[in-house]
Amino acid sequence: MVLEMTRIVESATSLQSASKMKRLIKFLSTCLLVLPHLTLVHGDITDGNAEHLKREHSLIKPYQGIGTSPSSQWDFWGSTLVTSQYVRLTPDEKSKQGSIWNTVPCFQKDWEMHVQFKVHGSGKKNLHGDGIAIWYTKERLHPGPVFGNQDHFVGLALFLDTFRNDLHGMDRSFPYISAMVNNGTQPYDHGKDGRNSELGGCSAEIRNKDHDTYLAIRYSKGRLTVMVDVDDKNEWKECIDIGGVRLPTGYYFGASAATGDLSDHHDIISMKMYQLMVEHTTEEDSLDWTKIEPSVSLLKSPKDNIDDPTGNFRSTPLTGWKVFLLLLCALLGIVVCAVVGAVVFQKRQERNKRFY
Numbered sequence: 001m002v003l004e005m006t007r008i009v010e011s012a013t014s015l016q017s018a019s020k021m022k023r024l025i026k027f028l029s030t031c032l033l034v035l036p037h038l039t040l041v042h043g044d045i046t047d048g049n050a051e052h053l054k055r056e057h058s059l060i061k062p063y064q065g066i067g068t069s070p071s072s073q074w075d076f077w078g079s080t081l082v083t084s085q086y087v088r089l090t091p092d093e094k095s096k097q098g099s100i101w102n103t104v105p106c107f108q109k110d111w112e113m114h115v116q117f118k119v120h121g122s123g124k125k126n127l128h129g130d131g132i133a134i135w136y137t138k139e140r141l142h143p144g145p146v147f148g149n150q151d152h153f154v155g156l157a158l159f160l161d162t163f164r165n166d167l168h169g170m171d172r173s174f175p176y177i178s179a180m181v182n183n184g185t186q187p188y189d190h191g192k193d194g195r196n197s198e199l200g201g202c203s204a205e206i207r208n209k210d211h212d213t214y215l216a217i218r219y220s221k222g223r224l225t226v227m228v229d230v231d232d233k234n235e236w237k238e239c240i241d242i243g244g245v246r247l248p249t250g251y252y253f254g255a256s257a258a259t260g261d262l263s264d265h266h267d268i269i270s271m272k273m274y275q276l277m278v279e280h281t282t283e284e285d286s287l288d289w290t291k292i293e294p295s296v297s298l299l300k301s302p303k304d305n306i307d308d309p310t311g312n313f314r315s316t317p318l319t320g321w322k323v324f325l326l327l328l329c330a331l332l333g334i335v336v337c338a339v340v341g342a343v344v345f346q347k348r349q350e351r352n353k354r355f356y
């Protein structure tokens with residue numbers, strides 16, 4: 001394409017015929033028409049149909065066998081109550097902790113977890129807490145102070161924090177959703193709502209909704225994307241999107257919740273795990289993915305990270321437009337050069353005619 005273009009430009013600048021100039025203009029306008037389509041082919045987060053649901057990592061109504069069958073793929077602990085309609089991690093009572101954990105380690109390299117949840121209670125504005133955490137961790141069923149799970153965990157956590165502990169952090173509104181990746185060395189600081197260790201986050205109105213509320217976590221090719229669907233519009237809204245995230249296979253999915261002096265019902269309606277069909281290089285496939293140490297390579301403004309080769313599977317609309325504008329500028333540059341070159345060439349020839 002580039003070769004073809006330079007050839008046409010070269011011949012057009014020599015201005016041997018006007019038809020070549022016409023061909024050039026036609027070619028350039030074709031480019032301009034085709035380019036926006038090229039930048040828009042990247043898919044968005046799955047709607048849950050196109051990809052593959054993995055039943056062994058999914059928690060789906062009516063939660064058959066949980067707590068009664070030894071072959072059940074989910075264990076629960078603490079205040080957790082399993083009914084046929086929801087899994088209640090905590091009731092709307094003080095000082096409760098509960099969790100539910102997948103018993104099957106996940107060996108998918110690329111996955112997407114859709115969580116339907118419901119946080120509701122009688123507490124009025126700012127008088128409710130503490131929230132839910134969704135886990136993908138090395139260990140399971142280790143109760144502790146981080147939304148009912150252990151501190152110094154190893155793996156990924158998503159916090160749906162409904163109570164503001166840090167009164168200095170007034171720049172963000174609560175409930176607040178944030179992500180944290182830990183190799184076991186970092187503590188979660190409740191007093192600061194995890195601000196020191198968070199990779200990204202967003203505010204979202206998730207309490208006492210009459211409609212269904214959802215969260216999606218996608219991990220693929222080093223990129224962690226979190227989307228929320230909490231406004232009853234049936235569409236995903238981006239909350240977190242960062243590259244350079246390394247997570248191993250063989251960890252466990254789980255959910256936990258806690259109440260303190262303030263409380264809420266913290267319910268999980270479903271957790272649906274989808275395998276993503278993603279190609280990996282033979283080099284990547286030959287690695288032992290269970291040995292990967294959880295880490296994040298870009299802690300500073302990870303949202304700006306678009307050059308990371310491990311994390312660019314999904315071009316954001318902004319990136320697409322940047323590329324488009326860049327190419328547009330390049331094309332305009334070529335057109336200007338061609339016209340200027342042609343004019344200069346013609347002037348010279350006229351001068352040549354005059355003097356010889």
Ligand SMILES: *[C@@H]1O[C@H](CO)[C@@H](O)[C@H](O)[C@H]1NC(C)=O
Nearest residue numbers: 182183184185186293295296
């Ligand atoms: C764990 O993470 C911290 C920072 O997040 C890092 O300084 C440390 O080297 C890591 N430890 C291991 C064993 O990877």
Ligand SMILES: [Ca+2]
Nearest residue numbers: 161163165193
């Ligand atoms: Ca909090």
